[in-house]
Amino acid sequence: MDDPFELSDTPSTPSARAAPGPAPVTAVRSPTYLDALNPTQRESVEATEGPVLILAGAGTGKTRVLTTRLAHILAQGKARPWQILAVTFTNKAAREMRERVAELAGAAVEGWWLGTFHAIGARILRVHAEAVGLKSGFTILDTDDQLRLIKQLLEARNVDPKRTPPRAALAIIQRWKDRGLTPDRISEAEGAEAMDGLALPLYHDYQARLATVNAADFGDLLLHGLTLFRSAPDVLARYQRQFRYILVDEYQDTNVAQYLWLRALAQGHHNICCVGDDDQSIYSWRGAEVGNILRFEHDFPGARVIRLEHNYRSSPHILAAASGLIAHNRSRLGKTLRTDRGAGDKVLVRGVWDGDDEARMVCQEAERLTGCGHRLSEMAILVRAGFQTRAFEERMITIGMPYRVIGGLRFYERQEIRDAIAYLRVVFQPGDDLAFERIVNMPKRGIGIASLRAIHTLARAESLPLTAAAERLIETDELKPAARRALARLLADLARWRDDVPRVPGPELTRRILDESGYTAMWQRDRSPEAPGRLENLKELVSALEDFDSIPGFLEHVSLVMENDENGMADKLTLMTLHAAKGLEFDTVFLPGWEEGLFPHQRALDEGGTSGLEEERRLAYVGLTRARQRAVISYAANRHVYGYWQNPMPSRFIGELPEDAVDTVVATGLAAGPAARRPQEASAEPLMEPETGNAVVTGGRSRRAARVIEGVPYRSIPRSAATGPFHPGQRVRHGTFGEGQVVAASGDVLEIAFDSVGTKRIVQSFVELVA
DNA sequence: TCCCTCCTTGTTTTT
């Protein structure tokens, strides 16, 4: 390698398949935890020395391999815990790994470096902050802060925010950071090109501003790490010596900065093991580089490549459908997933009239499955885009089907939570200008832009933090009396809260701050429908604080962890995007909206060309491989989108599914999807599903007569036999809405007056009698 | 300073 911090060219040819390799050398009697593994999994665990790349297909037991490998290294005494570095992308993955290793090892492992790239980056940076121009107590910015900062900088340069949207500018800077590029390393040509040459100077401004406010954004946690390693070889050498074993999860999602960071650290012992699946790379738009998989063998000569190809999750039909689909991608390393499970259902492709019909169909099927003893918590609806959830939510609300939506705004991203945290930041970190700006007029206290500008001017002139400048300013008569009084009051409050810190426990102090600042009152006064929920969230925040020893400890936690931990135990159907579903699995997966323009998404096609299309296809692959037993794909002939009706074509992905693995059911009167077209032409009269009147078409091109799908699908099978018919007057209980009284019953739909949420119409299979 | 109305712009998202 010529320059340890430069990227080599990506080798263009994927490696040949790994040879079986020599039999692993093992101890006389191998530990029992290895018995649970198949030969390749075991090989992956035992190949502890030297660089290893594990290509782990969907459902091949990746997490088991990873955790067993860690436990193995510890059990064999190859390293002490602090000599192990294990990086993941999400806190959830880190937590899961921690728990599962503890289970295998019989005790929690203390002192190892397990965490997200960002958490570990921050941990290292806290120690060496000075080396990159920060102080150890630096704040970590959230997206809101970043955007506000960019806006200010654009304003300072008199740039029209319409022609140069702050979001776009931030995105460019972030992509640079993803590539490990500090402002000084961006080529002249690229700098001149990005946003008419505006982005690069803006990037300079941005970094300078971050340094003055002693802050780092997420990208910096790695980028500064790289700078540190470059400028202080002795520091790097220390970490290289320390980390005897390095392990990386979801390797296909690493960006270049993360890759360089890893590669630098691995130069000590070369014991780096990366686990990933190029077919599940779905985050290139966020800077992830699948090329890192190809680079691995190039940069770590002699790297061992192990493929995990035995799938333990999905039925053969699902696996065949997924494999057949992904085979249409040109750029992939290639894996062949195998299973030895019994046949199972074919993947079902349903053509429906419109989005409402689709929601009805999906819910009806989910309901039918619950009637056969399947749990809602084992089903998921996976959508391409967030807005698609609405139709399903509406339907589930009307029939009273319990559900939960994953994603959307996470807890710590909500406005009220960010505001509350900003108050804490100002109290504990008086130099935190961004937090100060956020709360200075929230709730409205008459400190507008004019006053804020005055504070800014003074702060800049005297190079003071905003709080200090504000304190100076209220001594003068520069502000209008009203503003001056309001600001003085706020500063006095802040001072008092800071005084309280040693005496008052965190949760209590937080409650006091929210009340005395008028923040709670602001939402209590608010008449909008979301206000009560916001107050609820604030309470939740206060109780979350109880798990922390100190507020600063809590603040470090929230700046790195953005999750909402929900009570995941309840029996609810899960609704989320395909992206959010990666790493999860369900018995039944519904995949709606497989239409050209929506999936593959038009924008991915327009902006990404062939590689964009291939990433969409990988997303489809991820969706299908989430299913253990059943997958139902659907497309609508009419879709209401952005206010108008469109008549999309069924997704090309449907036509790419191997015919033998799918059954197709198309609503009467609709053109069949590509997979169904031919057999319909071949047979003179379309067969009808006896109960619904739907045309039934199976996948086989050569087959002349279509097979009616076993059983009678898509009719709800009420559970009245088990629960008995309901009568007005009875007390019933519902999973989401609690208890209530039956007002009326017609068919299997009940009208129920719930004690807490009012009257709703509920399908009877979702309620039970209260004894 | 605040509030209302008009206009634009619509993927995916962790840390």
Next chain:
DNA sequence: CAAGGAGGGA
């Protein structure tokens, strides 16, 4: 269609 931002008027 709906939400969020900008700009104008009170």
